[in-house]
Every structure is written in structure tokens, then in C-alpha cells.
Amino acid sequence: MRRVSIACGMLLAGMPHVQAEPARITWEWYNTAEVYQSGKLKGHDDLRLSAHYFRLAADKGNTAAAYKLGEIYENGIGVTRDPVLAFDWYMRAAARNDKHGQLKIGWCYQKGIGVEVDPRIAAIWYRVSADNDNIWAYHMLAFMLADGEGVKKDVALAIRYLELSLPKTKDHWAKWKLAQLVAGDDPTRAKELLKEAAAAGNVQAAAELKQ
Secondary structure (H helix, E strand, C coil): CHHHHHHHHHHHCCCCCCCCCCCHHHHHHHHHHHHHHHCCCCCCCHHHHHHHHHHHHHHCCCHHHHHHHHHHHHHCCCCCCCHHHHHHHHHHHHHCCCHHHHHHHHHHHHHCCCCCCCHHHHHHHHHHHHHCCCHHHHHHHHHHHHHCCCCCCCHHHHHHHHHHHHHHHCCHHHHHHHHHHHCCCCHHHHHHHHHHHHHCCCHHHHHHHHC
16 A cells, blocks of 8 residues: 555646635536536537536535546546546546546556556556446456456455445446356356446357357
């Protein structure tokens, strides 16, 4: 855990200071942005205005708005898609101990969104997010542990994390992966997991059931 803290401290060095508590007005801007993003107003510039109000809120220290801007720039919602800006806004959220921002930083490093691919750093950020009680971070760590991606392979810990996260994520790929990991010790459960994954649309699980 100490190495994780040191690594994150190095990554966060140089981040701009953000006020401890966002002003009340930032939540008014945030809520306005969500209305525009929802499409309820059905105007031509709704998405652009949504990004504008999220930016106003984020610039004044609203962490949730910073995360939203990360999504907006990652996916090009109302703005020109910009992976580097997406990473920057996710990092601003992560720097304020936002578990969703921390998860996204891990995702960016794993997939090369705005930064060079680095599975080792990705795993560090997933661990930070997991320690911040993000169940999806345990999900992502489980896959990395199962495959030895960025971390030392640890099947037992991967199974533990999948068992922890699956009741909430219900993810069919997690069921498929867990089926692979437990097949040797519990083939009956592995088959049930494959059936559940296949029923949820997982083509890989469906193919393995036919074998």
C-alpha cells in the first residue's frame, strides 16, 4: 500500500490546487448541465451548453463536474473528442479522491487514452479506487490478476475479487472469466456461470458451452 501511495503522490505532483468545498453555485451549474445533457430542452446546442456549464462548475472545484468533463472529452459529447483533455479532467477528479475518477485514470493507462499504455500504473490506480470502495475497481483488478497484466498473476485473489464484485456488477464477462478460473475445482459451478453469461449475450460463453 505504501508503494501505491508513493506512486499516486508522484502522479498527482503538480496538479493545480482546488478549493476544499465547491461553492453552492457550482451545483446549480452542474444541475443545469445535466438538464442540457439529458436532451429535455431539445435545442441544437444542448450538448455544447452542457459541456459549458460542467466546465464552469469544474473550474470552481466541483469534482463531479470534473469527472463529467472527462467523459465528455473522452466520447466527444458536445465537444471535439480529446483524449488528452479527458485524461486531464479525470485526473482532476482523482486528485480530489473521487473513486470514479481514480477508476478512469486506471482505464486510461490500461487502454492508452490520452497517455501511453502502462498496465502497471493502471493496476495501481485500480487499487487506489478499490481501496476507496469502488466495486468496479475490484472487477478490473480481478481481470488483471487473472491474466498477469501489470501485476503478478494471482488466480486466488482474482477469484476473490470477482466473487466480491459480481453480486453488484452482474457483468457477463466477469461470469465468463470466473467460470474459467473455477472450472478445475468446481466444474458444475463453472458451467452454471457460463450459462448465465451466455444468457446475458456473451458469445464466448455460448461457444464454450457447445464444446
